[in-house]
Amino acid sequence: MFNEILLLVGITLMYSTPLVFGALGGVISERSGVVNIGIEGMMTMGAFTGAAVSYFTGSPWLGFFAAGIAGGLIALLHAVASVTFNADQTISGIALNLIGPGFALFFCRLLFKKATMTPPVANLPKIFGENAFAGTPAANLNVDVTVLLGLIATLLIWFFLYKTKWGLRIRSVGEHPAASDTLGINVARTRYACVLASGVLSGFGGASMTLAIISQFNPTAISGQGFIALAAVIFGKWTPYGAYGACLLFGLAQALTVVLGGSNSGLTIPSQILAMLPYILTIAVLILFVGRSVAPKADGLPYEKGQR
Amino acid sequence: MKLTAKILKKPIASTLIAVFFGFIVAAVILLVAGYHPGQAFSALFHGIFARPKYISNVIIKATPIILTGLSVAFAFQTGLFNIGAEGQYIAGAVSAVLVGVKLNLPPLLQIPAVVLAGVLGGTLFGWVVGYLKAKFGIHEVITSIMLNWIGLYLSNFVVASSAYHMPNSTSSYPVNESSFTMLLPNWKTSDAGMAALKQHKWLYDVMLKTDVNFGFLIAVLMAAFIWYLLYRSTKGYELRAVGFNRDAAEFAGINVNRNIVDAMVIAGALSGLAGALAITGTAPHSISTLAAFENNGFNGLSVALIAGSSPVGCIFAGLLFGGLLYGGQSVQQDVGAPTEIINIMIGTIVFFVALTKVIPVLAEKLEKRGAAHVQ
Structure with missing residues (x-):
């Protein structure tokens, strides 16, 4: 039993980590007033870049940082459209979801002899080293270093958003850009920074899939995690800790399906029904505990100087 | 000037400009990747229009x-x-x-x-x-x-x-x-x-x-x-x-x-x-x-986005999309370029649809400037 609980915790943390990075990206962008539907596309770019760089350089850390840069670059498109051109942010986000996977698979075919997947790549380390506690139940808790990074990023972003003046500025830009503008805050620059940060974080999220969980890039490496992260942003009411909690809950539900689906659980639920569990559970939690969620007031609205 | 502004204010103009940019961006990427864009596009159009059967399949794919x-x-x-x-x-x-x-x-x-x-x-x-x-x-x-x-x-x-x-x-x-x-x-x-x-x-x-x-x-x-x-x-x-x-x-x-x-x-x-x-x-x-x-x-x-959420526009946007998806298969067969170029192209079109929403606004300004000159 004890072993199973530790296993559950380990798998929960593993599955939730890519979502955590994506959701944090969503939080920071939407808090500045830019809706980010494109997390999925940014994550896919990160997932591919991370795996490819790790493969060619042999350094997973270099891959991880390159993934952040790739995510940031594609986010730049979103920033140009939604901040400079005052374009519809939903449309631009959806465009990223087409462009991101498109680029990732296009370059994958170019670099890896027409294949849509990379060979296995070097992984990021575990937090206690590769074979610590091997054979004991505690080995379940020897999670990937990305799990720790995700937690640190959550704490940092929480501190940044709520305890620093820059965080206050970001939140004010997301609530009332015109008022912030009159106080001398550069709305466009703030939003640019936040959208870029959101791309970097989403890129890390993609890389924590390919550099820690599945050890390669393939077309289904990122399949829907970006959208789940988007849901976690709303679920967590646009706060870093809320989003983190939502991702953990989702990871837990997925871990439950793995543990319950195991042969020695004594349950005979068809695997497809079990696989629905995370999604049904999310809806149930929303109905029972969470209720109405209110977005930052200026979320999704382009800001033009002089408008009221 | 007035006529240009009038044309640019029509939603269809923005959409066509977006589609045009989709092709341009795809051409640049193909060039950089070492393929001949002209050949790729002719393979695409061949794959859509060359035979009655292709056209029929495009319509089926679009439905x-x-x-x-x-x-x-x-x-x-x-x-x-x-x-x-x-x-x-x-x-x-x-x-x-x-x-x-x-x-x-x-x-x-x-x-x-x-x-x-x-x-x-x-x-x-x-x-x-x-x-x-x-x-x-x-x-x-x-x-x-x-x-x-x-x-x-x-x-x-x-x-x-x-x-x-x-x-x-x-x-x-x-x-x-x-x-x-x-x-x-x-x-x-x-x-x-x-x-x-x-x-x-x-x-x-x-x-x-x-x-x-x-x-x-x-x-x-x-x-x-x-x-x-x-x-x-x-x-x-x-x-x-x-x-x-x-x-x-x-x-x-x-x-x-x-x-x-x-x-x-x-x-x-x-x-x-x-x-x-x-x-x-x-x-x-x-x-x-x-x-x-x-x-x-x-x-x-x-x-829906390419159609600007117009119900009738969805028919044409769907046909365009169906054509790109179906004809895109020939690009890989005939030219060897990854089919994903089609996804990039569609993504670029959608992206420029977002950007070209500003065109009618610019056209309005253009029109006003034109009017000022007349007076």
């Missing part, structure tokens, strides 16, 4: 995404973001299979029964989203995303169930032949039909080598119906009013919650219809185990 595009566009017009078209499409396909495999009536009764089952499946998914939003204030984006996955696993559950699983395959049994909505399915494969079709080369090509079906016709009719509903009926006025300003609509005595549910029900029904018609109209007339989404619903999002 479901026109309908899911309509579903998304309709929801947009009522202020809702229906990212759940994918799940509603799957629900429609699954329900059509559930009924169509077990029921076997004469076609005149069977077809409506199977299609209606699909519509109901999509409607149910849409209703859940609308109800949860109206009753508990849960954002439609979350429930829709969750239902997409629930739909995917539900479909896999039905495929795997003993009552529907076709032995030694990864799919369900096909629906009974009486549910088929192809054009003259029995006559065209009979001796008399073959003999008659041989007289006309292109008819032969189209009828016997592709699944010509009534789906496209229905999609066009639905586009007209949705246009009428939105812009020429009281209900449509209410739906749009709720989408435009919820509080003002409520103040005017419109039942907001009811209209949210109604809007999602209609959007779900359209996507469900798309799923049902795909089952009745095209081979293999069954559902298969899904490892990932087939994107019929997600592509509907792009269609």
Whole structure:
């Protein structure tokens, strides 16, 4: 039993980590007033870049940082459209979801002899080293270093958003850009920074899939995690800790399906029904505990100087 | 100057400019990757227009995404973001299979029964989203995303169930032949039909080598119906009013919650219809185990956006999209460039659709400047 609980915790943390990075990206962008539907596309770019760089350089850390840069670059498109051109942010986000996977698979075919997947790549380390506690139940808790990074990023972003003046500025830009503008805050620059940060974080999220969980890039490496992260942003009411909690809950539900689906659980639920569990559970939690969620007031609205 | 401004103010101008940029960006990427863009595009157009059979396949490929595009566009017009078209499409396909495999009536009764089952499946998914939003204030984006996955696993559950699983395959049994909505399915494969079709080369090509079906016709009719509903009926006025300003609509005595549910029900029904018609109209007339989404619903999002959420525009955007998807296969076969260039191209078009929304505003300025000169 004890072993199973530790296993559950380990798998929960593993599955939730890519979502955590994506959701944090969503939080920071939407808090500045830019809706980010494109997390999925940014994550896919990160997932591919991370795996490819790790493969060619042999350094997973270099891959991880390159993934952040790739995510940031594609986010730049979103920033140009939604901040400079005052374009519809939903449309631009959806465009990223087409462009991101498109680029990732296009370059994958170019670099890896027409294949849509990379060979296995070097992984990021575990937090206690590769074979610590091997054979004991505690080995379940020897999670990937990305799990720790995700937690640190959550704490940092929480501190940044709520305890620093820059965080206050970001939140004010997301609530009332015109008022912030009159106080001398550069709305466009703030939003640019936040959208870029959101791309970097989403890129890390993609890389924590390919550099820690599945050890390669393939077309289904990122399949829907970006959208789940988007849901976690709303679920967590646009706060870093809320989003983190939502991702953990989702990871837990997925871990439950793995543990319950195991042969020695004594349950005979068809695997497809079990696989629905995370999604049904999310809806149930929303109905029972969470209720109405209110977005930052200026979320999704382009800001033009002089408008009221 | 005035004429330029007038042309630029038409939505179609922005869309065409966006499509143009899509081709330019794709050409640059192909060049950088070492392929000849001209060859790639000629392969693309060849793959769309060269044979009657290709054109027919483009229309067949476009049919479901026109309908899911309509579903998304309709929801947009009522202020809702229906990212759940994918799940509603799957629900429609699954329900059509559930009924169509077990029921076997004469076609005149069977077809409506199977299609209606699909519509109901999509409607149910849409209703859940609308109800949860109206009753508990849960954002439609979350429930829709969750239902997409629930739909995917539900479909896999039905495929795997003993009552529907076709032995030694990864799919369900096909629906009974009486549910088929192809054009003259029995006559065209009979001796008399073959003999008659041989007289006309292109008819032969189209009828016997592709699944010509009534789906496209229905999609066009639905586009007209949705246009009428939105812009020429009281209900449509209410739906749009709720989408435009919820509080003002409520103040005017419109039942907001009811209209949210109604809007999602209609959007779900359209996507469900798309799923049902795909089952009745095209081979293999069954559902298969899904490892990932087939994107019929997600592509509907792009269609709706390229169409600027106009119901009639969805027909053309769907055809464009269907053409790129189908013709894109030839790019890889003939030129060797990865087919993903098509996804990049479609993404770029959608991206520029977002950007070119500014063109009418610029045109307005241009027009004003022109007027100042006249005075």
